[in-house]
Amino acid sequence: MTFTVIRVQLLKLWNSKPQLLLTFFVPVLFFSIFALIFGKGLKGSAPGSLKIAIVDEDQTDLSRAVIADLAQDEALVVRTIGGAKIGSEASSDDKEAEQTVPLEQAEEWIRSAGIVVAVQIPAGFEAAEDDAPEGRVRLLADLSDQIAPRLVAAEVQRSVGRHRVEAVIARARAAAILRRLLARSPRDDQPVRDDANGDASNTPQSGPPNESESAGSPPQSPFDGPVFPPWYVVPGQSTGGDANDLTTALGSVVSPEAEQAGAVSQVGEAQVDTIDFFGGSKQNPIVAMYAAGIAVMFLLFSANNAGEALLIEQETGTLERMLTSRLGLNRMMLGKWLWMLLLGTTQTTVMFLWAQAVFQVDLWGHLEGFAVMTLATSAASASFALFLATLCRTRSQLQAVSVVLILSMSALGGSMVPRYVMSDELQSVGLATFNAWALDGFNKVFWRDLPISSLGPQVGVLAGVTLILGLTARLLARRWEQD
């Protein structure tokens, strides 16, 4: 008898194809979507997935070298004024020069979502002291993407560190060579003070070089000054120590032991300040984006429930009764659509009111944009729900189809996982969902503080979805008009 119970359940499952779909197909589908998002499709791992701009106010060899490194990084696309995306092929000085843009331009691009990060290398960066303000690279970042700034910061630090070490080595070698030359000069009676090759006969000195001279008379050659730039800190010392103790310093830099101990990475490591371009003056700004994401997803579920009511009315004969009254199909569908619009608008408003009350999302400050986006999104959701309700013949069909579609749209459209973590390909796929457009619109309103006029593309797409799905639903509903 127990076996019979199992058999009954098995037969019920087999006879209900929608249930079968939900049980076996949907989990596989969602596994695949999230595998794509978090697997090979993760942003930053794909070539050309991060768009940045560079503001080079230093215009030195170091800054140009850093720019070249960033341009050659496959994960980055450096945006230029000419519109060209300079990638790994950019290596000439000219191209490097083109890659820098004015700060105002970079800010404008961030505001319009053209880039996610602007790298600002301040004037005097190369020559700056370690703790001087101009010695710090600034990343103006759109922190709605929380991954990109970290990736760019790491790349900047790595590049600056490498070039500074190279500069140290180059200067040290040059100084050593010149000092050797000076030492061989007939009129130079000074002993050779240091040697980059670490000649044992020339024991390195501790303390400032040539103390006797420096105490009483000016240096006799330009190479008698400090060998290392002011930002250089001798590894293992809390202060600069004797930075001009060339052998000691160079040994620490280039010896395998030092490299193994991580000394190289410490040498000249850039201080990078990440500046929240949009959220600096806001309270809890990220929450607005998550509120929008969740709101859009539940908007779809609510609208779908309302659409399901249509099928319930069909199954119970209530729809037939309504259609024999004066109501008619057009008014009935318009009424359903308006109800879904009202429900969606109210639901989203309640969510944002809660977000304002509890999480300090600035709803009142963005009321117009919020109203436009909420209406546009709710309208699209309503048409979508009507479309599904008229497409499906039974409630079980609707349940299966809507679960698959709504969860897929929410996953790809950014309601579940922010789209910025997705690869460009997945982000493009996401644009086929109206979740993505809706979230982009809310993002513009709450995150970028853009005016309503900037919502044209989002509102246009949502209005198009509303119209197309609404008209399609009306066509599909003809089956209810007359047999």
Added chain:
Amino acid sequence: MTFALRVSGASKSYGSRAVLRDVSLDLPQGQLLTLLGPNGAGKTTLIRSICGRVRLDQGEIELLGRKLSPSGDRSPLGFVPQDFAIYPDLTARQNLEVFGRFHGVTRRRLRYEVDEALAWSLLIDRADDLAGDFSGGMKRRLNIACGVLHHPAVVLLDEPTVGVDPQSRERIFEMLDELRARGTAIILTTHQLDEVERRCDQIVVIDSGRIVAAGTLDQLIDATVGRDQELVVTLDRHPLRVPAHFALEADGITLTRRLSQGVRDLSLAIAEVQLLGCRVEQLSVKTPTLQAVFLKLTGKELRE
């Protein structure tokens, strides 16, 4: 004469399957017409075509003397479907208000009409309870009330007494009587033949989409099984022979005989039965019924 409803030559096919074949009927005001027929005979299709829910291939429908187009105004019609076409999560009052508005009852009159309908359907005490919590009989009454709240000239009821107890059924037919008394013309499909015999003005029997008989009960009886009474005798065992004028039923122990001469035939018949030497278990005299007419016209085999 202006009929409340006229159907002329109505035909409808789905592919090669004809569901209505040249169906015609006339319904004067204040009359109750019953559509009888086996399951799948075309009764519901005919009602749905009158409601405008089925587009006829041929034929026409006139409502109060006005020819109806397939999508024309049918506001003088009231429709009560077989299902509980009400909102279970609304109260009885709210259901009536909703369907009243759908049928164009003005807001000013709505409250009055709703109260009237609640009283008429004996639901006034449960007016503010959810319809989903009602018994089957209460749901049926509410279902009917929702269809007639706007005082239609013609009401179409598709099996309004399915699944209700005798008390509720009685009340539902009383409600229909009251409607008829107001001058409302009613078309009803039902399998409650005893109620049809008692209350209907006209009976139309449909089989396979075609009208096979139409008229009053007496007319149908005269035309089919006749007015003769029938003697039915159940014996204790299979008889050795079947007397003249008797017929042996399929069970082998029941004999039937038409009594065309009334009491005189009855006494002769009883005498013949006694000669068989069997004990009589049961004896009855039956008058012609609608069921006999129905079975005569449509046969006894199942049609499902």
